[in-house]
Amino acid sequence: MKMNKVNVIIEQIDFSGTVLVKRNHQAIQQFSNGYANRSYEALNNEQTRFGIASGCKIFTAVAICQLVEKGQLSFDTKLSDVLDITFPQFDRDITIHHLLTHTSGIPDYFDEEVMEDFEELWVKHPMYLMRSGSDFLPLFLNEPMKLGVGERFHYNNAGYILLGLVVQEISSMRFDEYITESIFKVAGMEHSGYFAIDALPNNTALGYIDNEDGSWRSNIYSVPAKGGADGGAFVTVEDMYRFWKALYDFTLLSEQMTKQLLTPYIHTDDDYDRFYGYGVWIDIHDSNITKYHVMGYDPGVSFHSAYYPESDEITVVCSNKSEGAFDVFKAIETM
Template sequence: MKMNKYNEKVITVMNEIDFSGNVLVKRNNDLLQQHSNGFANRTHEILINEQTRFGIASGCKIFTAVAICQLVEKGQLSFESKLPEILGIPFPRFDPAITIHHLLTHTAGIPDYFDEEVMEDFAELWVEKPMYLMRNGRDFLPLFQHERMKMAVGERFHYNNAGYILLGLVVEQLSGMGFDEYVTENIFKRAGMEQSGYFELDALPSNTALGYIKKDDGSWKSNIYSVPVKGGADGGAFVTAEDMQRFWHALMTFELLGEAMTQRLLTPYIHTDDDYDRFYGYGVWIDKTGDCISKYHVMGYDPGVSFHSAYYPETGLISVVCSNKSEGAFDVFKEIENI
């Protein structure tokens, strides 16, 4: 790829923050930026390359939303279906009025197993419930199933991982498939995302980046004891930067959902931030400028993971920034937007 001043600006930011990860920017089929930097494995000094897989944490909630929308298209449920009508699992303190729409838009009011409004360290969750036991959605239920509602249904936006755990269980119940199997067959394969999957940390495939956390003394440790051993409906898939670009392309060309259902997914349902003109659709953040949508984007953060990716409808541009550090993706992502 020919170097230009815009590439140089991104590389400068990457060097300034010691970025570790992959950067990809495309418009239609034109490659505008592609950079790799850092180590996929620090112990063995294995360098990151263009096809390295990265964990993307909550960046994959949009896959869960697409899966639900596919089931709605098939007539297996509706967005107004009530949670007790779909799942044969008791939630004794939950409001029976909770719908699929509420879960998708983080407005269900249910308690979260990791409440970002009051908790800071994700790794603290696994002191009493070891992360190596967390291999499917049902494993998370004891963390919130019997808790009382945090707020009234539909009261306000409250980012909620537990809601997406429940959506994953809905996908399993209606499809008769494991959640990861359903997404692989009906989203990844249809979008040409051949390198992506929900891999277990104790059985990672080749060319997969380990996540790294910086210790107080400046050294690094992997995140294998800080996140669930296997991702699911609320986060934790692994993708390559090119596969994520393929996902956006497949979504926007109606290869995953019909045009009408794609618009349902991408509708700005609820305002999320008083400081920004930012909304939430189904599994996707949506930025507006006036009456126009300027950006659809997803992001994810875990210990040892930072990820940002966006589709800009006015230009058709797609950006993907994957990192195997807890921070860094946002700085590079913003520099891409600046130029």
């Protein structure tokens, strides 16, 4: 009956994507629905790669923690001391910690408190030119601070763009190369990567935007040509499970550094006991952490994934539609 409830939601919203739920490393649910490519009627399957938008901010945070662990950086390092880039109106007291926790106060290139349509960004800055972190700098480089440093939580993509540039500067590697070598390969995520949307590998789902009149279009003109530190990686559901497992097995970071990554540093929402660590959302109930989770939304992309420490359960919901992942995720969670 519980599975029927999920099926009802899938049918109601016409879910397109793949789902994996494991408890104690055993799969208790795994299914796919919809098309990875509607034109060719190619079905989504268990090995399909999906874009996860901002869901990959946690990869950036892990990369920073690895560099801190190696002694090449600290969370108190000031942005102005590590990047040789002039930000005319930025506060010079902004630290790596502030960027990781969305408390830097810098302007965002896509401010969800101001803008609603992500596609508006590409009117003046064509999306096909956005292929690296430095390509985003003109969108916020000369803007004034939005808030005081440390004043409050303000979700900020630009902050993670800067963290990606820090990873490049410290490691002397391209950001995507560093993540591939130091995270994906180490965690066994052999099918994941930062793929250009105009050069996708086989079995990768195209993102779809459904219009109100029943027509649809792919998202190739709606998102950056290549993802980076703030979002845009592609993963399979099994690879995302492997990431969580590698994180909790202390394969990616030491136990002490993993605890720092997963510390609830800042309260994010007055209506919920929800906090933010480094690249990860944290839910707390009765003083106990009930869930670590990541999420991502772009035109043609919706994604939710969580680790529940009390039950040792990992849930991954990837969708190649703008909406749907949350509804399926919540239906599974109520089980």
